[in-house]
Amino acid sequence: MGSATVICTDKTGTLTLNQMKVTKFWLGQESMxxxxxxxxxxxxxxLLHQGVGLNTTGTVYKSTSGPEFEFSGSPTEKAILFWAVMELNMDMEKLKQSCSILHVEAFNSTKKRSGVSMRKKDDSTINVHxxxxxxxxxxxxxxxYDVSGEIKVLDDVERKKFDQMIQGMATSSLRCIAFAHKQVQEEENEGEKVNKNLKDSNLTLLGLVGIKDPCRPGVQKAVEACQYAGVNIKMITGDNVFxxxxxxxxxxxxxxxxxxSGAVVExxxxxxYTPEQRLEKVDKICVMARSSxxxxxxxxxxxKQKGHVVAVTGDGTNDAPALKEADIGLSMGIQGTEVAKESSDIVILDDNFGSVVTVLKWGRCVYxxxxxxxxxxxxxxxxxxxINFVAAVSAxxxxxxxxxxxxxxxxxxxLGALALATEKPSNELMQKPPVGRTKPLITNIMWRNLLAQAFYQIAVLLTLQFGGKSIFGVNTNVNNTLIFNTFVLCQVFNEFNARKLEKKNVFKEIHRSKLFLAIIGITIVLQVVMVEFLKKFAGTERLSWGQWGVCVGIASVSWPIGWVFKCIPVPEKPFCSYLKWQNLKCVCK
Structure with missing residues (x-):
């Protein structure tokens, strides 16, 4: 996730609250x-009661405590049922007793609609909704239908007016749902049973509703944080373009x-598109509407073909292929199905896009x-x-x-892994571009830092190896202890340098890294015990205060060396590329 360059996100429940409410109702061409x-x-x-109450996967039932009614189903279904019960005085139980369901066509993500055929028990009329x-x-x-209940012809002029109404609601961030019906004869219904398809032509429009799903608080800041971090956000939704x-x-x-132009597509x-056109235009696309x-x-x-590291959010069973195909699959913990969760790598427990940003920050932190x-x-x-190789060869x-x-x-x-791998994420991580798929794990900056410290340590230890006895006037055992102690203390001081790969101030926010400071303290204590009290086990000799001071002084030079070398710029092109390792080929038999 720390290398992600693109996040393909759902709209409903991730960018929005998924708390839908009907705010617009049009009957004919008049707002109600x-x-x-x-x-x-x-x-x-x-007919509206039938279209809402029977053509639904949700239910309405009277509550034993609290509100008079409770609703179940998807957020869209609950919003429509709530509106029908509260605004249109729909009685769900009475409706079910007065009608019988003949055939159901479930919601289809491609056709974006669901249908039902039903028969009224009192007059045996059959309607398809x-x-x-x-x-x-x-x-x-x-x-x-107009407001008075008269049926009117939907010609091109009237159709254009309805299109403008739908676009107006969509422009106001409303999801627009339409209801339509058709009365059919018994013989037509028998034909439907044979074909297993409901009549879907020459319908009569009952009405339009606009459902508002407000954006989550803070989602705009979360999107800006991702964009500032160099991660492109692409919204993929089933809603219409507007x-x-x-x-x-x-x-x-x-x-x-x-x-x-080119940023919003259906x-x-x-x-x-042809495969070539898709590869050419996919980077510019920010929104895909009416998507399957x-x-x-x-x-x-x-x-992925373009080289991006792709993260995908999803909650439905149909999202499983995309979640598996993505480099990072992020399923929703509340609305997500079990299939989606099993197909994903990470589960977002609160279904919030802000948590996706948190995942991004922690991913970069781990990396x-x-x-x-x-x-x-x-x-x-x-x-x-x-140092051991040179000493072994020479002496x-x-x-x-x-x-x-x-x-x-x-x-x-x-202890080093615990100290450095437990650093918490900082806002600085979101100020850098993503690593991407092809960049090496060991960067030029890391090569510069480690070679500078390694050369210094090698120079010091070789000096002590070949001239330590004469410089300090000590025997071989004490000199070897000085080499061992200096070497370990150099790593302790260098651990501070490793906290910041690029920043010169290695002590910035060190008060937040309490575990790091604790581990440094434990390392020093263990080293003192090793040198002073475990002589036979470690093969060391006790050192005087002055000798300890010399070891600490030599090791502390690691800090200014690290500061100086971080002032030296390095090329962006990886050092490994100069060796052209990528051109080497091997033949395996």
Whole structure:
């Protein structure tokens, strides 16, 4: 996640609160916001009750405590049922007793609608009801009801007016849902049973509702934080273009005056591009409206082909392919299905996009901490290997015994990893561009830092190896102890340098790293015990206060050396690329 360059996010529940409410209702071409249900003709009101109460996956039941009614189902279904019960006085139980369901066509993510055929028990009339995305249901209609309940022809002029109403609601960030019906004869219904398809042509439009799903508080700041960190946000939604554009602008994914040509596309348009066109245009796309799960998968595949590290959020079963295909799959813990959670790498427990930003920050923190430890560990290994090799070749003996090397590895591997890998994320991490897919783990900056410290330690230790006895007037055992002690203390001081790979001030915010300071203290205490009290085990000799002071003084020079070398710029092109390792080929048989 620390290397993510693109986040493909859902809208509902992630960018928005997923607390939907019907705020607009159009009957014919007249808004019904200031009218009550008594102003609607009885026949239209009855059909609306049927279209809402029977063509739904939600339920309404009377509560034993608290509010009079409770609602279940998806947020959209609950919003529509709440509106029908409270505003249109729909009685769910009475409705179910008066009608019988004949056939159900479940919601389809491609067609964006659901349907049901039902028979009234008192007069045996059969109606087919459809509910779904307004522009798609409107395309199936040839007539509409006006406020008085009269049926009127839906010609091109009237259709254009309805299109403008739908666009107006969508521009106001409303999800527009349409209801339509058709009365069918018994023989037509028998044909439906054979074909297993409900009549979906020459319908009569019952009405339009606009559902508001407000953006989450702080989502705009979260989007800005990602964009500032060099991570592109792409919103993929099933809503129409106008609603998607309005929400994307409200969340900060689109700028208010941004040229949206190529930035907003529909799923069908993206799907119909050639592979070359998709690869050419995918970077510019910020919003994909009216998308299907396949469109989402297609976008993830295109982005990966372009070299992006892609994170995807999803909550439905249909999102599983995209979650698996993505480099990082992020499922929603509240609305997410079990299939989506199993297909993902990370579960966002609160379904909030702000938590995705937290994941991004922690991912970068972990990646950065790994780099710190690698730099620190390589410095230790390079210095220890070199000094022992040179001493063994020149003098036939090594200054660092096997026990001492094991001790160095123990405190540097275990305690060093704990100290550097437990640093908490800082806001500085979100001020850098993402690492991406192809950049090396060991950067030029890390090579500069570790080589500077390694060369200094090698120079000091070789000086002590070949001239320490004469400089300090000590015997071989004491000199070897001085080498061992200086070497360990150099790593302790260098651990501070490793805290900041680029910053010169290695003590910044060190008060926040209490575990780091505790581990440094434990390392020093253990080293004192090793030198002063475990002479036989470690092969050391006790050192005087002056000798301890010399060891600390030599080791402390690591700080100014680290500061000086961080002033030296390094090229952005990785050192490894000069060796052209990527051109080497091997043949395996």
């Amino acid at each position: 916001e200031e009218r009550n249900s008594t102003s609607i003709s009885d026949n239209v009101l009855e 459809w509910k779904g995305a307004a522009e798609m249901v409107l395309a199936m209609c040839s007539h509409y 609603t998607a554009r309005a929400i994307a602008t409200e969340c900060g994914i689109l700028r208010p005056n941004q040229d949206i 799923g069908e348009e993206f799907r119909n 799960p396949f469109d989402k998968l297609l976008m993830v595949q295109c982005l 950065n901490n790994i780099q710190k430890f690698i730099q620190f560990q390589l410095t230790v290994n390079v210095a220890a290997l070199f 036939g003996e090594v200054p660092l015994t096997a026990v001492q090397l094991l001790w160095v590895n123990l405190i540097m591997d275990t």
